[in-house]
Amino acid sequence: MCSISGIINTDGTPIPGDVIIKSIASMHDRSNGLGGGFAGYGIYPGYKDLYAFHLTFTDPEAKQRTEEVLKNCVMIHKDESIPTEDNPEGAPIFWRYFIEVPEKVQEFEEDFVVDLVMKINSNINGACVISSGKDMGIFKGVGYPEDIGRFYRIDEYSAHMWTAHGRFPTNTHGSWEGAHPFGLLDWSVVHNGEISSYGINRRYIETFGYGLNQGTDTEVVTYLVDMLIRKHKLSFDQAATVLAPPFWDEIERLDDRELVKKLRIIYSSAQLNGPFSIIIGHRNGMVGLNDRTKLRPMTVGRFNGTVMMASEECAIRAVSPDVEEILYPRGGEPVIIDLEEHVTS
Amino acid sequence: MLPAEFFVDITHDHCRRCGRCVLECGFGALRQKERIIADHKKCVACQRCALFCPEQAIHIRKQEHGYKQHAIWTPEVRNDIYRQAQTGGVILVGNGNPMPHPIIWDNLLLDACQVTNPPIDALREPIELRTYLGSKPQSISGKLPDQIEIETPIIFPAMSYGAVSLNTQKSLAGAAKELGTLMNTGEGGVHPDLYPELDNIIVQCASGRFGVSYDYLNTAMAVEIKIGQGAKPGIGGHLPGEKVTEDVSRTRMIPVGSDALSPSPHHDIYSIEDLSQLIYAIKEATDYGKPVGVKVAAVHNIAAIASGVVRAGADFVSIDGYRGGSGATPKVIRDHVGIPIEIALAVVDERLRRERIRNEASLICSGGFRHAGDVAKAIALGADAVSIGTASLVALGCRVCQQCHTGNCSWGIATQRPELVERLDPVEGTERLVNLVAGWSIELKEILGALGLNSIESLRGNRERLRGFGLNASTLELLGVKEVGEGQ
Numbered sequence: 057m058c059s060i061s062g063i064i065n066t067d068g069t070p071i072p073g074d075v076i077i078k079s080i081a082s083m084h085d086r087s088n089g090l091g092g093g094f095a096g097y098g099i100y101p102g103y104k105d106l107y108a109f110h111l112t113f114t115d116p117e118a119k120q121r122t123e124e125v126l127k128n129c130v131m132i133h134k135d136e137s138i139p140t141e142d143n144p145e146g147a148p149i150f151w152r153y154f155i156e157v158p159e160k161v162q163e164f165e166e167d168f169v170v171d172l173v174m175k176i177n178s179n180i181n182g183a184c185v186i187s188s189g190k191d192m193g194i195f196k197g198v199g200y201p202e203d204i205g206r207f208y209r210i211d212e213y214s215a216h217m218w219t220a221h222g223r224f225p226t227n228t229h230g231s232w233e234g235a236h237p238f239g240l241l242d243w244s245v246v247h248n249g250e251i252s253s254y255g256i257n258r259r260y261i262e263t264f265g266y267g268l269n270q271g272t273d274t275e276v277v278t279y280l281v282d283m284l285i286r287k288h289k290l291s292f293d294q295a296a297t298v299l300a301p302p303f304w305d306e307i308e309r310l311d312d313r314e315l316v317k318k319l320r321i322i323y324s325s326a327q328l329n330g331p332f333s334i335i336i337g338h339r340n341g342m343v344g345l346n347d348r349t350k351l352r353p354m355t356v357g358r359f360n361g362t363v364m365m366a367s368e369e370c371a372i373r374a375v376s377p378d379v380e381e382i383l384y385p386r387g388g389e390p391v392i393i394d395l396e397e398h399v400t401s
Numbered sequence: 402m403l404p405a406e407f408f409v410d411i412t413h414d415h416c417r418r419c420g421r422c423v424l425e426c427g428f429g430a431l432r433q434k435e436r437i438i439a440d441h442k443k444c445v446a447c448q449r450c451a452l453f454c455p456e457q458a459i460h461i462r463k464q465e466h467g468y469k470q471h472a473i474w475t476p477e478v479r480n481d482i483y484r485q486a487q488t489g490g491v492i493l494v495g496n497g498n499p500m501p502h503p504i505i506w507d508n509l510l511l512d513a514c515q516v517t518n519p520p521i522d523a524l525r526e527p528i529e530l531r532t533y534l535g536s537k538p539q540s541i542s543g544k545l546p547d548q549i550e551i552e553t554p555i556i557f558p559a560m561s562y563g564a565v566s567l568n569t570q571k572s573l574a575g576a577a578k579e580l581g582t583l584m585n586t587g588e589g590g591v592h593p594d595l596y597p598e599l600d601n602i603i604v605q606c607a608s609g610r611f612g613v614s615y616d617y618l619n620t621a622m623a624v625e626i627k628i629g630q631g632a633k634p635g636i637g638g639h640l641p642g643e644k645v646t647e648d649v650s651r652t653r654m655i656p657v658g659s660d661a662l663s664p665s666p667h668h669d670i671y672s673i674e675d676l677s678q679l680i681y682a683i684k685e686a687t688d689y690g691k692p693v694g695v696k697v698a699a700v701h702n703i704a705a706i707a708s709g710v711v712r713a714g715a716d717f718v719s720i721d722g723y724r725g726g727s728g729a730t731p732k733v734i735r736d737h738v739g740i741p742i743e744i745a746l747a748v749v750d751e752r753l754r755r756e757r758i759r760n761e762a763s764l765i766c767s768g769g770f771r772h773a774g775d776v777a778k779a780i781a782l783g784a785d786a787v788s789i790g791t792a793s794l795v796a797l798g799c800r801v802c803q804q805c806h807t808g809n810c811s812w813g814i815a816t817q818r819p820e821l822v823e824r825l826d827p828v829e830g831t832e833r834l835v836n837l838v839a840g841w842s843i844e845l846k847e848i849l850g851a852l853g854l855n856s857i858e859s860l861r862g863n864r865e866r867l868r869g870f871g872l873n874a875s876t877l878e879l880l881g882v883k884e885v886g887e888g889q
Contacts, residue, residue, distance in 0.1 A: 324533075327856065
C-alpha cells in the first residue's frame with residue numbers, strides 16, 4: 057500500500073518539520089511499521105554549496121573504509137553524527153559529511169558524485185549513501201513514519217520543501233537502507249506502488265552504468281529520472297511521457313504526436329508499468345506522477361503559496377483543514393511545481 | 402529391402418469406391434482397380450486421403466516392423482542405413498529437428514499478479530501489443546531511423562516461392578496485411594501477385610541472389626540478408642529443377658527446370674567486414690529508407706556473431722534456432738547442428754546489453770514456436786518479435802509429414818504441382834492464418850494482463866517475470882532467470 061506526502065512553499069519560505077510529520081502520520085494505516093522516511097530541501101543553509109552525504113554504516117569498519125575512500129577523492133569540510141533519539145536495536149550508525157569535490161572534476165561534478173555514490177554502495181560492505189545532494193538530506197528507517205520523524209528529530213529542521221513516505225513493503229524486506237525516500241544527487245523519490253516492469257527497467261538502466269544495490273523499484277525510478285532529465289536533458293513533461301506514456305491511440309490524437317511517439321519508441325524500456333504514485337523532489341521543485349491508468353491514488357491541494365501532494369486528501373487537510381483547491385490528476389498527467397517559474401501543469 | 406513406414410488400412414466394407422482418396426494422394430500411393438489398392442511404401446502419413454474419405458474408411462497406421470528391440474540400433478537408424486546402402490546418397494528431409502531434446506520453454510514459468518499489484522482484465526482494459534522494429538538511438542538527441550510498425554509481435558518468417566507454393570505465399574501476405582504484421586518472401590524473389598501487400602513484406606537477399614534487383618530491394622518494407630537457417634546452419638539451399646516452373650523461373654530470374662542452388666556462403670561475404678559492405682550496399686540502394694536485417698542460424702558462438710552483425714550495421718537480427726523448419730535439408734544437419742533458440746536469444750540479448758548496443762537492432766526469433774506461451778516467454782527473455790513458420794503452415798493444413806523436399810505436398814503447401822497448389826485457397830488460407838495469430842495475440846494480452854502489464858514493451862527483456870523449473874544452474878545462468886520459489 058504505502059503512503060506518500062509532499063509539501064512545498066513556492067516562495068521558498070521554510071516549513072517546520074513537524075508539519076510533514078503531521079501530514080504523513082494522518083495516513084498511519086497505509087503503512088505497516090516496516091519503513092518511513094523524509095526528504096528535506098533547504099535544510100543546510102550554512103553548507104548549501106557543499107554536497108551533504110548522509111550515510112548509514114552497519115559497523116565502524118565500514119565507516120572507516122568509506123572515510124578512506126572519501127578522503128582520497130574529495131574534501132570533507134565537516135562531518136558529524138546525524139542527531140537521533142536513542143538508537144533502536146538493529147539500527148545502523150548514521151553520519152553526515154559535507155563535501156567539496158576537487159576543482160579538476162568540477163566540469164562534470166555531478167557525474168563524479170554519482171560514480172562516487174555507486175562505488176561506495178557497491179564496493180564497501182555495510183556502507184550505504186542515503187542521500188547525496190546539496191542543501192538537502194534524507195532521513196529514513198524501519199518504523200512508522202511518525203516514529204522515524206521523532207527519531208531523527210525532524211521537527212528541529214526547517215525546509216522549503218518536504219517529502220515523506222510510510223512503507224508497507226511487498227517485494228523486498230523492510231530495511232533502513234531500503235526505506236524511502238530514495239536519493240541520488242538532489243533527486244529524491246517517494247513511491248507508492250509496485251512496478252511490474254521492474255525487471256526490464258533495471259536491465260535497461262544498468263546498461264547506462266547505474267549499479268543497483270537495493271533491488272527496489274524506487275531505486276530504479278530514481279536512476280531513470282536522473283538519466284532522463286540530467287543526462288538526456290528531457291523536460292519534466294517529456295520524462296513523464298517516457299515513464300507513463302499515453303496509449304498509442306491517444307498518441308495519434310495529440311498535436312505533438314511525432315515527438316511523443318519518438319519518446320515512447322526510444323525509451324520503451326524505461327516505461328514504468330504497473331500501479332504507482334510518485335513524488336520526485338529536486339533542487340528546483342517537486343513533480344507528482346501517477347501510472348497511466350491511475351491504479352494508485354494521488355491528490356493535490358493548493359493554499360496560499362503552498363502546494364501539497366499526497367496519497368489521500370486527509371494528509372493535506374491535516375495541515376490545512378480548510379484547503380479549498382483540491383485536484384485529482386489523471387493517470388500519466390504530471391503535476392510539476394517549479395520554484396523558478398511557479399508553474400503547475 | 403526397406404519396409405514400408407506406414408500401413409494404409411482401408412476398410413473395404415465401408416469403402417464405396419468413389420476414388421476420392423486416389424485423387425487426393427499427392428504421393429501416388431493409392432490406385433483404383435476393383436477396389437482401392439495401397440502401395441504402402443509410398444505413404445508418408447500426410448493424412449489427406451483419410452481426412453477426405455467420405456466414409457472414413459481409411460486409417461493410416463505406423464508399421465510395427467517387429468524389429469528385434471535395441472536401444473541403439475532403432476528401426477529408424479537401421480532403415481536409414483538400409484536406404485543409404487542402397488543409394489549412396491545424402492538423406493534429405495523437410496521440416497525441423499524432430500529429436501526428443503528437452504524444450505526449455507516448457508521449463509520456464511511465467512509470473513502473475515496477486516494482491517500487491519492488480520492484474521489487468523484483458524477484455525475490458527487496453528493492452529498494447531504494437532511493436533516497432535528497427536534501429537533506435539540511445540537518447541532523444543539522436544535521429545530515429547525508419548521503423549517497421551507491427552500490431553502484434555508475431556510475424557511470418559522467410560519461406561520462398563519455390564519451396565512453398567504461390568498460394569501459400571498469398572495466404573501469408575494476405576494475413577500479414579490484415580493483421581498489420583509481416584511476411585517474408587524468402588530467397589525466391591517477389592511474385593507480382595504479392596504486390597498489393599508490399600507494405601507488409603520483407604524481401605530476402607540470400608547467397609543465390611535469386612530475384613534480387615534494384616526494384617526488388619526497394620519494393621517492400623525491409624530487406625533481410627540471409628546468412629543461415631536454423632534447420633541447416635552452414636548449408637546452402639537446393640531447389641530441384643522439377644520445382645522450377647515457368648512462374649518460379651520468372652520470379653527467381655533463372656531458367657525453367659534448372660536447379661536453383663544457393664551456395665553455403667555468400668561468395669562476396671567471407672568475413673564480417675564483407676557483410677557490413679553488403680548491408681551498406683543495400684542501404685545505399687534503398688536510400689537509407691528501409692531497415693536492413695540479417696538472418697543467422699543459432700550456433701555455438703551466436704552472442705559474438707550477433708554482436709558483430711549489429712556492429713556491421715544491421716537494423717534487425719533474425720535468429721533461427723535449431724528447431725527451425727526447412728523445405729529441404731540433409732537429415733544429418735537438421736538433426737545434429739545448431740543450438741536451441743531459448744539459449745541463443747538469452748545470450749544474444751544479454752551480450753548486446755552488456756555492450757550497450759541493444760538499442761541498435763531489433764531481435765526477431767524463430768525455431769519451433771508452438772503457442773502464445775512460447776511467444777510470451779521469448780519476449781520476456783528479450784525478443785522484439787517472434788516468427789512462426791511451421792505453426793503457420795500447420796494452420797494452412799500441414800500435417801508435419803516432413804516430405805516438403807519431394808514437392809508432392811498433398812495440402813498444396815510445399816509443392817509447385819498445379820493440381821496440388823489449387824487445393825490451397827489463398828482466401829481461406831488468409832482467414833485461417835488471421836485466426837491463428839489473432840487467437841495468439843488475445844492470449845498474449847491475457848498473459849500481459851495477468852502480469853499486470855498493459856504494453857508489450859514492459860514484458861520485453863523482463864526476465865524477472867520468468868522462473869526456471871527443473872533447469873540446471875548453468876542453464877539458469879545463461880538464461881538470466883531465477884529458480885522457482887526465489888522472490889524478486
